Amino acid sequence: MKLSNDIQPAVQAAIPIVLGYIAIGIPCGILEDSIGLNAVQVFFLSCMFYSGAGQFMIPNMWLAGSPIASIVASVSLVNTRQMLYSASFAPMCANERKGLSFLFSATVTDESFGVNMANFATGTWNVRRATVVNLCSCASWTLSNVAGVLIGSALGIPLAIASFAMTSIFICLLVTQKVTFENAVAAFVAMVGVFTCKAVGLAGPAILVGAVLGVVAAMLVSQVRRGRVAEAAALDAQVESAQAGEGVANAADARARSCQDVDLPCGNPADVNAAPRNSAQAGESAQEGGEGR
Numbered sequence: 001m002k003l004s005n006d007i008q009p010a011v012q013a014a015i016p017i018v019l020g021y022i023a024i025g026i027p028c029g030i031l032e033d034s035i036g037l038n039a040v041q042v043f044f045l046s047c048m049f050y051s052g053a054g055q056f057m058i059p060n061m062w063l064a065g066s067p068i069a070s071i072v073a074s075v076s077l078v079n080t081r082q083m084l085y086s087a088s089f090a091p092m093c094a095n096e097r098k099g100l101s102f103l104f105s106a107t108v109t110d111e112s113f114g115v116n117m118a119n120f121a122t123g124t125w126n127v128r129r130a131t132v133v134n135l136c137s138c139a140s141w142t143l144s145n146v147a148g149v150l151i152g153s154a155l156g157i158p159l160a161i162a163s164f165a166m167t168s169i170f171i172c173l174l175v176t177q178k179v180t181f182e183n184a185v186a187a188f189v190a191m192v193g194v195f196t197c198k199a200v201g202l203a204g205p206a207i208l209v210g211a212v213l214g215v216v217a218a219m220l221v222s223q224v225r226r227g228r229v230a231e232a233a234a235l236d237a238q239v240e241s242a243q244a245g246e247g248v249a250n251a252a253d254a255r256a257r258s259c260q261d262v263d264l265p266c267g268n269p270a271d272v273n274a275a276p277r278n279s280a281q282a283g284e285s286a287q288e289g290g291e292g293r
Contacts, residue, residue, distance in 0.1 A: 010132035018140040029148015031059035046142040107134035182218040190214030
């Protein structure tokens with residue numbers, strides 16, 4: 001199949017991602033301009049680093065006075081999810097060229113992951129189309145960041161307005177999550193952790209500590225809940241087994257009462273079945289004796 005046949009559907013699938021990246025890429029570029037990065041630096045940073053959350057975190061944490069080690073650790077922690085995204089697409093790349101597979105896996109983001117995964121589920125998608133989606137997303141993000149740098153240096157937009165874009169992104173990510181008890185615990189513990197760190201003067205690692213505490217708390221709660229579900233399932237199985245045993249006992253009692261009503265042996269069911277046969281044999285013997293007489 002020609003590449004031209006894959007471009008049009010891939011570009012159509014990437015349009016929502018492109019529009020979203022333009023909306024958040026420009027504020028990100030404004031923030032990057034505020035810490036002294038120029039358009040060329042932001043261009044290469046967006047191409048090679050390509051992490052929206054990470055690129056927002058870097059200028060915000062830099063302006064907050066966070067140490068470089070804390071910035072690196074926080075950004076690295078946030079981006080560990082990318083490994084899971086690429087691993088999820090490994091079966092789709094099994095029969096593709098290594099160069100194409102590498103380019104595809106290196107350009108996956110949150111949004112392109114969702115779009116491509118949904119399209120792969122239809123059975124009409126392929127790695128070439130998915131890579132075009134990734135490249136369109138990357139290009140829009142890079143150009144939006146560069147435009148943000150140019151706008152920020154030309155207009156001098158207040159940082160309070162631009163920096164709120166980072167908060168807005170996390171709010172959007174939070175409200176779009178599936179409402180579960182574990183997610184609620186993670187969000188609450190993370191907020192408490194960040195607030196506590198800043199209250200005691202640890203503003204630098206506050207985000208990292210809050211994120212780690214939230215994830216750990218959610219994992220512990222999830223493990224406890226799964227244990228309780230397993231215990232409940234085991235208890236239900238025991239109850240059903242006991243009820244089945246009672247049913248067998250009740251059936252045996254009913255059979256015994258029926259045997260007593262018809263004056264038949266009530267021991268082993270084989271004896272009950274044998275009784276009619278023995279009676280029939282006795283009748284046949286009596287008949288033969290009568291005929292002999």
